[in-house]
Amino acid sequence: MKQFLFVTLGLLAAFSAQSQEIAGQWFGSLTVQGVQMRLVFNITQSASGYSATLDSPDQGAKGIPVSSTTYNKPVLKLSADALQLTYTGELKGDSIIGTFRQGGFSLPMNLGRKEVEKKAVSRPQEPSKPYPYRSEDVHFENAKAGVTLAGTLTLPGEEGVFPAVILISGSGPQNRDEELMGHKPFLVLSDYLTRNGIAVLRYDDRGTAGSTGDFKTATSLDFATDVEAALSFLHSRKEINRQKIGLVGHSEGGLIAPLIAQKSGDVSYVVLLAAPGLRGDELLLMQTELIGKSSGVSDAELQKAKELNKKAFAIVTGTPQPDAAKEALAGYFKSNLQGRPAGMSEEAYVKAQVDQLTSPWLTFFLRHDPAPVLEQVRCPVLALNGEMDLQVPAGANLEAIRKALEKGGNRNVTARALPGLNHLFQECKTGSPNEYATIEQTFSPAALSAVTTWIQQQTK
Incomplete structure (x- = not known):
């Protein structure tokens, strides 16, 4: 739908560190589906440790929460459970050399202290000023x-x-x-x-x-x-x-x-x-199957995903009480962990699925x-x-x-x-x-x- 109804690679994470100081802003960039995605990690240090938030300037998104931020020199590890992503990088000089993972995707991503410039792309239909109106x-x-x-x-x-x-x-x-x-x-x-x-x-x-x-x-x-x-x-x-x-x-x-x-x-x-x-649940099942086929996912894997999603959607649409829906979904995903990304704990995976499916927007959409x-x-x-x-x-x-x-x-x-x-x-x-x-x-x-x-x- 403009855009994907589920969390897509449009919201990705970037992390960073600098020689002796990890706190502050770190800038990185990924190329996703042919598009440059600039990312900024804002890392803060306190007496209790480190915390971070993520900005995605090209999407106008700021302050996306990072669930876990750990730094054991020279290794930085971050995870954003709601987005089902992790990043591990090693501090080398003024850069962090690392790998970003989300779902089944793994991409190299390096971070530095300098802001990443936006690369120009050819979009010939975009009008330029002065406009004739x-x-x-x-x-x-x-x-x-x-x-x-x-x-x-x-x-x-x-x-x-x-x-x-x-x-x-x-x-x-x-x-x-x-x-x-x-x-x-x-x-x-x-x-x-x-x-x-x-x-x-x-x-x-x-x-x-x-x-x-x-x-x-x-x-x-x-x-x-x-x-x-x-x-x-x-x-x-x-x-x-x-x-x-x-x-x-x-x-x-x-x-x-x-x-x-x-x-x-x-x-x-x-x-x-x-x-x-x-209705939203029917549309999402159809969308997932069609996009999966176009991406080369096997029929067997598509069928597994369809059954998993169909039952999860049924819990949301059939359980009006939010707390009851969360409890039922948690139990369901604990017994169905086949979609859990490598490196993500069972607890984090279950929580991410439950949080996404019980978000106000998606709950309404599935039922509407x-x-x-x-x-x-x-x-x-x-x-x-x-x-x-x-x-x-x-x-x-x-x-x-x-x-x-x-x-x-x-x-x-x-x-x-x-x-x-x-x-x-x-x-x-x-x-x-x-x-x-x-x-x-x-x-x-x-x-x-x-x-x-x-x-x-x-x-x-």
Whole structure:
């Protein structure tokens, strides 16, 4: 889903040490799926020992907890149990030479005291200033949550009243450009829409980049209140036609948009880009199998993983009480340790699985069925998927979306699978997430045109 629904290699760890001093900032970099991932470890020394946090500048993430930090000269060991990762490095001069491990992956990673520079990548669709339209940095309040959201409003001209859309990002902490894998899909989309007469509001997720709040404790329902705040903000702008405001949601954003549209008369139309139509547990099982196959995992291993996940998901969806769910999951994973990474203790592995599956976001997602919400959406809806999407498979999800909308009596529904495109709407070869970073294109021109033309038809 923008991004992966489970913890992915986008949140990786870097650790470091220096000659006689291990405390302070250490900088490292990994190349994951063709993308540079810069990492910073902030190590603190106290009377009781060492502690650390992790920053991932390229994802806008700061202060990720490191569970264990030990330094026995010259060896540094760190682990972040929630991410199922470990790092072991040896201090040599002013560097630490080490190995990063997460799940079945093992990568060399060295750390130093100097900040790592961001390597330039070719992204020919990204617009550059000066833009032929007005671009304004804005802030608006979600009073319900006590959150201030930072974003960008682009307007087609200095004068006039314009139709508008709010862009809603997919899963994981995203900035206003929905930046991932070296791409900025929302920057490209907003630029295209604004050049074609449509105002666009895009914003950093709560707790990310310039926005305040706590992302880790939020669910899709909480993110929906941020969208409501964005709607209220657009209503305060004299340049916006209040009767022609729509929502454009990608991946999880396509789950969130109907939550608002079902109850708000302020939403004139909705665009669902690679949106879930199936219940979360069913979608994740399907996604894991398809991505596993594309990565060369054997059918036997995929079947084992499916059975393990299916039973774990059933505990979450069938156990309303959080404490009871945690206890049941702990017992289940203690008796099913085949997925435990090398070097991770049984206790740490079980805790990491339980914490992830009982996190507010994932618990809600596993239990949520989009169909009853979609049945209440009355405004025009465009649902698009890439035919080669392995994260939100086009056939099953588009059909579920169409059926739910039509069951509710909505007759203004367009649902299309676009050939040759993946989850990010890039032209691709396999649809695998491993391709995302290696493809220069950020957003297919055919998809950009399809979205824009449809919105223009709704706002005539």
